[in-house]
Amino acid sequence: MKVKLLSGALGAEISGIDLKDSSKENYKKINNLLLEHKVIFFRNQDISHEEQIALAQNWGPLENHAYVKGLDKHPEIVRIVKTKEEKNQWGENWHTDVSYNVKPTKAVILKSIKIPPVGGDTCFSNMELAWETLDESIKEKIKDKEAIHSSLGAEFFIDNYKGMTGHEKRNYDEYSNEHPIVRTHPETAKKILYVNWTYTKKIIGLEKEESDEILKKIFEHQARLDLTCRFNWTENAVAIWDNRSVLHYAIADFYPGRGLGHERIMDRIAIEGDQPH
Numbered sequence: 001m002k003v004k005l006l007s008g009a010l011g012a013e014i015s016g017i018d019l020k021d022s023s024k025e026n027y028k029k030i031n032n033l034l035l036e037h038k039v040i041f042f043r044n045q046d047i048s049h050e051e052q053i054a055l056a057q058n059w060g061p062l063e064n065h066a067y068v069k070g071l072d073k074h075p076e077i078v079r080i081v082k083t084k085e086e087k088n089q090w091g092e093n094w095h096t097d098v099s100y101n102v103k104p105t106k107a108v109i110l111k112s113i114k115i116p117p118v119g120g121d122t123c124f125s126n127m128e129l130a131w132e133t134l135d136e137s138i139k140e141k142i143k144d145k146e147a148i149h150s151s152l153g154a155e156f157f158i159d160n161y162k163g164m165t166g167h168e169k170r171n172y173d174e175y176s177n178e179h180p181i182v183r184t185h186p187e188t189a190k191k192i193l194y195v196n197w198t199y200t201k202k203i204i205g206l207e208k209e210e211s212d213e214i215l216k217k218i219f220e221h222q223a224r225l226d227l228t229c230r231f232n233w234t235e236n237a238v239a240i241w242d243n244r245s246v247l248h249y250a251i252a253d254f255y256p257g258r259g260l261g262h263e264r265i266m267d268r269i270a271i272e273g274d275q276p277h
């Protein structure tokens with residue numbers, strides 16, 4: 001097995017592991033790499049839907065997305081599609097998946113099906129490092145506080161993406177939950193800065209103005225390039241990320257003559273998490 005670090009902050013590309021092997025031994029090896037690097041990447045993994053599901057089930061029960069319809073035969077696989085002429089794509093802002101749920105996603109396994117010749121990389125940011133490097137005066141203000149995470153607008157948002165399909169019976173519910181701003185990782189006991197630009201709306205116990213000001217500073221801090229890594233996709237590549245300790249951002253850099261005019265298709269499986277504490 002070879003491990004090539006993607007940046008000084010997080011992420012590693014792994015070779016010499018076969019993701020068709022969903023045995024407990026292989027899972028343990030992969031999960032240890034995941035806990036160490038927070039997001040891991042594998043190339044040339046021509047795994048079937050069933051193999052992707054079997055691998056994911058090692059981490060626990062799989063999630064069905066509240067708003068996006070899964071594949072007919074495999075509802076737990078969400079197909080992320082950017083059609084040829086679309087400039088935008090799903091996931092194009094810093095976020096952690098479904099943090100508006102009581103128990104947000106533990107981990108995600110994303111496999112590339114079709115990749116444009118250029119554009120559409122995915123960035124990840126390390127929220128353990130984000131907490132460690134956060135300004136001390138902000139840390140003092142937020143360390144025991146909770147924030148509201150809301151899915152407000154997420155259902156309507158799907159309509160902005162031509163290739164994405166909502167459930168047949170449309171779900172327009174808003175999910176809103178409160179989570180500690182600094183959560184503790186259930187497996188490593190590390191502290192993690194747990195807010196994100198897309199879903200975190202307000203710090204509880206602060207006036208809106210002060211909450212907005214602090215959240216703005218935190219969101220800028222989380223996007224610092226020295227906390228990130230960036231993965232350039234090829235077909236049949238797989239990313240596995242620890243959704244508790246990273247943010248991610250699918251870059252929609254599709255401009256005429258440079259990525260526009262090509263599809264980008266990914267298959268995503270999410271594993272249920274626990275309640276942040």
Ligand code: SIN
Nearest residue numbers: 080090091122250266
């Ligand atoms: C996402 O889950 O936000 C999508 C990531 C990607 O398509 O690269």
